[in-house]
Amino acid sequence: MTLPSTRFAALPAGVVEADQSVTHPRGFRAAGIHAGVKKKYRDLGLLHSERPCVSAAVFTTNAAAAAPVRLTRGSSHCDRLRAVVVNSGNANACTGKGGLGDAAQMRRVAADALALQPEEVAVASTGIIGVPLPIAKIAVGIDKAAKRLAASGGPDFAAAIRTTDRTAKEGAFTLELPAGEVRVGLAAKGAGMISPAMATMLCFLTTDATFPPAAVGDLLRRVVDATFNRVTVDGQQSTNDTVLLLANGASGIEVAGPDLEVFEEALRAALLGLAVALVADGEGSTKTVRLRVEGAWDEPEAERVARAVADSPLVKAAFFGGDPNWGRVMQATGQVIDGAGGAGLRAEVAYEGISVVRQGEGVDLARGERRRLRDAMQGSEIDVLLALQRGECTATVYFSDLTYDYVTVNSEYN
């Protein structure tokens, strides 16, 4: 697959896309098979590096974190992971001690099949909450997947991690650095519970570059903060979110110094494309909105306002209806900023560059502008600027609209 495209993210120069996934980088093999957790479709993925890796992980901060997250976060060597085993169809969350035991067994079976230490294997699960994992089926599936590991197996792996996703979120690219060529592969899944501070979102990143071990954790944290932590479908944070980066150095190139910035820029652009694709494929989503908050008093205020607007069901329903309802943007903003001395909000609001609020008051648009605005609201990607005029701080979030299909997916799933 090529990476999802969006006007909100462009790959920098020097990036050449490849029609592949997590096995585009040299030295990685993967498989995705049907183990029987779901009735049909692939539901078990295995990813393996032939050589040791430097690695990093970012997990959900939800206190009800699922067993695989608690296991991997707590007892794996997240800085030198070499394999990942993932199932879809069952989250192994709110499953108590039994669930932790199941996650540990999943890890042990994968480690045995790959001749690794259990601590070198990350475990991830996604799917329904509160149902015991069918561990016997999964154990058989892991052995089956291990036999099918292949350097062409990335797309099968990406397919196996999907749940209610309607579109693929994967891709691969080659990046030309002064030191030579390195490759990167990406596979993600999203849909429901996509929210900043992570989502029911899994993302696995591979590269045949390597990094100074101290650099890779910070690199992953920064790109996740700038991408997956900037998107929201319904403000809900999942119990299972996991992002992993495995760098096996098979290219012979260590990325450091100025090259690290070039690599980070390319990775950030690719992940932003994936993150926006997660929003666009959010449950029931028909529109993706980029909201840029400017002129906030401080960083927390910028963040608070961006999230209040992005997660307001009134704002989201108005986008679904194609209405530039700036009153709801103002109301959501007013809810989370300090009283402003009773003077009211002096904010400016613009949709697709068309100014609709100035100094806190609605702008009386000419007929041509009204028509332009109405047309712009029909687009699938809409850009909104909210300038608070209170300070210098900014925040950007990407969010989806609230639709009938969101209600359907989340109420009629039985």
Added chain:
Amino acid sequence: MTLPSTRFAALPAGVVEADQSVTHPRGFRAAGIHAGVKKKYRDLGLLHSERPCVSAAVFTTNAAAAAPVRLTRGSSHCDRLRAVVVNSGNANACTGKGGLGDAAQMRRVAADALALQPEEVAVASTGIIGVPLPIAKIAVGIDKAAKRLAASGGPDFAAAIRTTDRTAKEGAFTLELPAGEVRVGLAAKGAGMISPAMATMLCFLTTDATFPPAAVGDLLRRVVDATFNRVTVDGQQSTNDTVLLLANGASGIEVAGPDLEVFEEALRAALLGLAVALVADGEGSTKTVRLRVEGAWDEPEAERVARAVADSPLVKAAFFGGDPNWGRVMQATGQVIDGAGGAGLRAEVAYEGISVVRQGEGVDLARGERRRLRDAMQGSEIDVLLALQRGECTATVYFSDLTYDYVTVNSEYN
């Protein structure tokens, strides 16, 4: 009208309901007429006390507070109001200096018609945001309403403050105190943007009791905190919320000391009934849920968890679908409490007394229990207990489900 009824609130002994509204207490007159802000239906209400009052007010804390809120909060004598003028159909919010001028004119015209000082008149508006108030129509309407003021005008007043409300939220009662009989009248409106810390919610309370002036503000704050600030439809706080209490003493009885507690209990029960009716009539609402959070570490945690669950679109959509989806309750809870040392959530969850989660794990229900649970989820009022087992603090909120009609009302309003 009699007060809305709910199993979540019962009027205490000694309360006798009356089929009236804000003019049940002696010495109040009211009117509600059509001034032309809306195409049809009453849209202008006037309420007047023949005698001076002690009074109190609670307003929205939204920084984008509407002009009438800013005017009344800023320059009226909120401790000795004697009249209220309200329009529906237009919120006079985000209307800048012109809007403040319109609110002031609305107050002046009402004061002139009633031979009061402007500072004795409270102004309230509800309706669409960002459109200038049709002040000429309103001024004519105020004069018309002043001529129709009547001791039987409470129900017309209550009708004039409604917007998308499908049901009336008004009532009246007589309370027998040792010192004699006092009367109370109530009129409220709600529907969209109902959220704690107030709502697009207006509520006007009248009584012919009087109070020590120092007591009335605290009394109103306490009953509002225990009622209107406990309900949420969509987590959104309006720009116009206002609760007013006018006490004119026409009964000759000053309520103080132990009587104050009796009065407060009755008022709280009546307001809780109104508040639950606001939720039940929330936009698109088909179910009202009472969520009691117990065993939180501290008060803010109890509050945070209650609101996170009540405002989770996933939880709300599951209630619409009739599914006791406790996984979503756990996920929303985990999102706002501290990591709990990675040990996971040991919470207990019960729907209508049926325990579905113990020690953080799903309970394997017997067939009869499953049937009882399924039936309970079909009710229009559902009781949920969430015991966190982390401490001693509690919080209760009342919320509605997320439905197709919510999306319709908020996306197809044009």
